Amino acid sequence: MWQSPLIPYPPAGTGYWTPVTSTLNWCEEDYYATVYFAEIINALTNVLFLCLGVKGIRSCLKNGHDSVFLVAFLGYLVVGFGSFLFHSTLKYPMQLVDELSMIYTTCLMCYAIFSYSKSTSTRTILALFLVSLSVFITLYYHYLQDPVFHQNTYALLTTVVVFRSMWIMEFTLRPSRRKSREEDRLAQLQAGMSVPTKEEQEYQNTRDLKIIKTMWMMVGVGLAAFLGGFAVWGLDNVYCSTLREWRRIIGLPWGILLEGHGWWHLLTGIGAYMYIVWGIWLRHCLNHRQEEYDLYWPRLFSWPDVRRKEQTAHPSKAPYQNGTVKKST
Template sequence: MEFFIPKMQVPYREARSGLWGNPTSTLNWCEEDYNITFYCAELVNTLTNLVFMYLGFKGLRNVFKYGHSKIFILAFLGYIVVGIGSMAFHSTLKYEMQLADELPMIYTVCIMAYATFSYNRPLKTQILIATGLVGLAAFITIYYLHAKDPVFHQVAYGLLTLSTIVRGFYVMYYKLKPALCKRNPVQGELILKQMWQLATSGIAMFLTGFFLWNLDNIFCKHITTTKQHLQLPWSVVLEGHGWWHILTGAGAYHLILWRLWSNKCLDGGEEEFVLDWVPMRTVPQVLVREIESQAIAAQQQIGLVRAHLASKQREMRLAQLTRSELSSLPPDTPVYEGVGKMCVFTLQSGTSICNLLLTLSLRFVGLPAPELQDKLGTQIKDIETETEALGKRLHYLETTAKNSQEHIEKMLKGGQA
């Protein structure tokens, strides 16, 4: 590795001018401006926001596909807008784009607060909560535009997030837990463990990202010196604010899914839906219990394909045996091929009655032995092609059934961990 790294080193740009001109934002991060490209002020901080795009559209697709509550359409749209705004901010370092990054964070957490505090409340209470949150978001926006104090924004965002999480835990333990344990105690315990893991994973990601972000701010001078020594591409791993984007993006997604899954279970949907997630290894998503259906359907198809495959194999063995027998005969030996059944009608007349007789008999046609051998050869090739296709189909179905079963077992183990 000592010999490999120097060969891969790429120096930073010496010029620090860029397409968007001098920064006008009230914040600037440890990543040096325009140090990689003329077109983007902070390339790493910009690209790390792609995690919001990927997870946001994934969540949005699942909301539409599985008919989750419409409030989560707004939540994931807000989540995506946060990522877009952050990309615009870090690529330009303009104050207007800074607002496009920071204010959607407030609005999105307000949406999640509404989803958490208004669930299963009377309509009047829901309207009151919505009005209060809209008013709070408006106040934060107006005050922040006037004060231009990033600390105020960070504190407001943190308090809103904290209150939403605390309320989520309260609902989980004092409302959801009794309901789940009443319906199915064993399943209820597994679901609660999953929810605990999902929530704590999201919180841990948030806190880790916040820790790395602060290290980036506090030790920026030393980190910058180290990055200049390492050079590209190795230095990008030291961009602490980029890690903040990745970890908070993943953490926020986990917390949105936690709220969504909680709502589903509060509605009694744990029999219809499942949390598809292996902690620290897969991206969580709430799905219809289609994995089990896939496994059952695959098992049914496996039986049919195996029967069809066995039939074709018998047919091929018969054709091969017939061809082998023909090859031992002299070429001029008279041979006959069965071509189906024939109905023969016979009219018999008597003195006063006419009888119509129906006779069913097999028909055979004489063929030269070489010609029949050629026909058998073609038939064998066709059967081999069909057998190969059936074998591939059987392998696919067996793999699907195996993967579905393993997936179910992983989810169960994940819930029991």
């Protein structure tokens, strides 16, 4: 009869990076597996960020997505690498790299969604405001050294960005909620484009309804991942002593499935990746480039990607950039 392998948990101890200087120490016991990783599961689960970050950067370079999303994926990559260093060492400087990069990347996505179709002066003011906000959060957090401040700030920024994106998606793309098509008609005329006929408009409306349906599915998966991650994180904090007892009863390797903060990394990594890809697809749709790009998402449990269609022209020839009509020369 087959029996699952069970290896007793080694005792927690000290390691290469001792002493711990971070203001946080998670439920995973320190240095129980190797002297080189303070929290080995919490560290290695960040590999998902590294893999998806590289995937997103390659997609941006290959498909010509807006540069703000390239920078967002770079920030996503830094978040994963910073978290890897933090959980490997439990050193305070690495904790700052981990937590503050989350704030900076979210502020970047905040700029991407709030700057769309705004004037240059408005975008400049918004950029200065977000930079000032990031500096304030950095200094104040370093002064307080209170993880609750960081967690609340990150949750608030993420909520603002997600709800703003959903509002724009609904009230800009959904045909029944568009206030008027006149601005689109004028923009198309100024760009030298023909105004769509009734049949063409019906096709565009049907197309956009299908796009919105898929977008809401992405929102659902992303939010489920985020909220699931927060729930597991909370349970990991509240029931840490119980979880440690269970892990020692179960033994290795199955005990690692009860490492709640590791699940937080995996779930938030999925949610953040889904949101950035959703933002890319939304930006292309707002720029009326639905015929140039496709959202490649063959299965629910697969990584979505926005890809440029091979038969379309280079994105630099598109009439819209950042929500404004590109003037012809």
